[in-house]
Amino acid sequence: MPRLIVSIDGVVIKEVTLAKDRTTLGRRPYNDIVIDNLAVSGEHAVLHMIGGDVYIEDLHSTNGTYVNATAVKKQALEHHDLIEVGKYKIRYLARGNSSEPVDSSYAGEPQTTPSGNVPLSVAPTAQMPLAGASGAAVLRVLSGAGAGREVSLQKVVTTIGKPGVAVAAVTRRLQGYVVAPVDGDTLLNGEPLGREAVALQDGDTLELGGTRMQFVFG
Numbered sequence: 001m002p003r004l005i006v007s008i009d010g011v012v013i014k015e016v017t018l019a020k021d022r023t024t025l026g027r028r029p030y031n032d033i034v035i036d037n038l039a040v041s042g043e044h045a046v047l048h049m050i051g052g053d054v055y056i057e058d059l060h061s062t063n064g065t066y067v068n069a070t071a072v073k074k075q076a077l078e079h080h081d082l083i084e085v086g087k088y089k090i091r092y093l094a095r096g097n098s099s100e101p102v103d104s105s106y107a108g109e110p111q112t113t114p115s116g117n118v119p120l121s122v123a124p125t126a127q128m129p130l131a132g133a134s135g136a137a138v139l140r141v142l143s144g145a146g147a148g149r150e151v152s153l154q155k156v157v158t159t160i161g162k163p164g165v166a167v168a169a170v171t172r173r174l175q176g177y178v179v180a181p182v183d184g185d186t187l188l189n190g191e192p193l194g195r196e197a198v199a200l201q202d203g204d205t206l207e208l209g210g211t212r213m214q215f216v217f218g
Helices: none
Strands: 003-008 011-017 022-026 045-050 053-058 065-067 070-072 074-076 082-085 088-093 138-141 150-152 157-162 166-173 176-183 186-188 205-208 211-216
Touching: 011 157, 011 166, 053 065, 053 070, 150 157, 157 176, 157 205, 157 211, 166 205, 176 186
Parallel strands: none
Antiparallel strands: 003 011, 003 088, 022 045, 045 053, 053 074, 065 070, 065 082, 082 088, 138 150, 138 211, 157 166, 166 176, 186 205, 205 211
């Protein structure tokens, strides 16, 4: 299925699978994709899935909807198009990725990322205790424009990287954290990350698209 990879300031914050014929995007909480930012209108845009094609339509938003840096009213999307709403960048991927991980650690059931009611705020989507741990881990950015920044890993699944370059998913499990590739090449402690999820240890380093991050836990 088609996917959207949402990022701000070069950091991926959400990945959404388009599973409905009509998916709304905006600041109001009743939208399918909620972006809590004042630059985004309450009802900003809608994505229509017709057959194998996806169209984005601007809903007379205040600041407009842009595809590949061009303001649009309604336009068919092509694989890898870049949508911009406010300060958020949304990469459209028409083709699914069989290596995309799903989280099977929460409540014992496989979890996917549907297009319904997905908040894009910094609040965690789910909380779960970790054996022998008092709090969530963080990823500390070591290089690039975001050096010194810390990304909290409170969510069940946190997607990191740069859309179109390299994306990985860090999953929180009862025993700790694991990392798995989603798209592109990811290095773990200087070695290529394979297709299977790998357990993270305190101090491990990840490199995606030229940006290095350190896993800090405990």
